[in-house]
Amino acid sequence: MRTPYPSNQTLPFFALLALTTLGGCPDDGDDDDAGSTMGSTAVGETAEDTSPPASTGDTTGLGDTTGDTTATATATDPTTTGFTTGFTTGFTTGFTTGEDTTSEESTDTGEVLPPGGTIIPLYTYPTDPSWATVADAKQEHPEVEIVAIINPGSGPGKAADPTYDEGITMLQDAGVVVIGYVYTSYAVRPSVDVEADMAAYANFYPQLEGVMFDEMSNTVGEESYYAGLSIFATDLGFGLTVGNPGIGVPESFVGTVDTLFIYEDIGLPAPDTLGGWAEDHARENFAIIPHSVPALDAGFVGAALDHVGWIYVTDDMLPNPWDTLPPYFDDLMDQLAAG
Secondary structure, eight states: OOOOSSSSSSSGGGGGGGGSOTTOOOTTSOOOOOOOOOOTTOTTTTOOOOOOOSSSSOOOOTTTTTSSOOOOOOOOOOOOOOOOOOOOSSSHHHHHHHOHHHHHHHHGOOOOOOOEEEEOOSSOOSSSHHHHHHHHHHHHHSSSEEEEEEBBBBBBSSSSHHHHHHHHHHHTTTOOEEEEEOOOOOTTSSSHHHHHHHHHHHHOOTTTOOOEEEOOOOTTTHHHHHHHHHHHHHTTTTEEEEOOOSOOGGGBTTTTTTTEEEOOOOOOOOGGGGGGGGGGOGGGGGEEEOEEEEEEOHHHHHHHHHTTTTTTTOOOOTTOOOOOOOHHHHHHHHHHHHO
């Protein structure tokens, strides 16, 4: 069960994670043992109904590592790829226009891939040193797009927090894109409740630039649920939507959100499992977030960037893999910059 983080935060935001599971449950007290674990299904595979997805040892989802931190996903026109909502800080022309740039990025052409980006679940309180570290990393690597997901309380929280307001502005001043976490309970949560969370974010923190939908379904037939949420997010002025199904998805989900987390699990995935039909789409549609990785493989980032546009890796482990930045964070940024 997700536990709200206290307003007088005296511990790192993820210090309460032991009370929760990553997949997270709504704050209504109902247990939700199914986390958004990405498991072993490759993005190019069309999985059977895995909503909530099957786990490969990681029983927690991207959001519930802070006790009150569910992850969010947003939807756009499911017929498009790339960022279609005006988010203009991407790697390629297609990244900012929604065009498919797969052919332009192909290593078969001999062209050098542009830098990769990283989407970080920054589920610590803004006074934690991790926020300043992320801001510094962006200034030191201006060519690397950094998106930070914040989660004041399994979503926007009950009221605006001035410390979050200051922290968001600090990150944005450094060039970091900041988005807010919301959960969808695998398309079971009423869309009006998800929309209410998004509206609260827009009210509490109007400078926020997007949303991330956690506990995203990957069941065929539920694409419209996320497409509708993405439209609502766009109407609120959010330029970026991210979804966390926790596993590979059917191709029909591409475009329901701007970017899909297609791997969230223990250890690094084999880069070739990130391909399949995904090769037909711009890599910015896909992100991975491995955890429990003791050391960063020097060749992994470059190989994975052939398939996905966003990579975050941490050595942090269950039950709370998102309460610290990895000791090799600078190395990760260097490898992303190298493309």
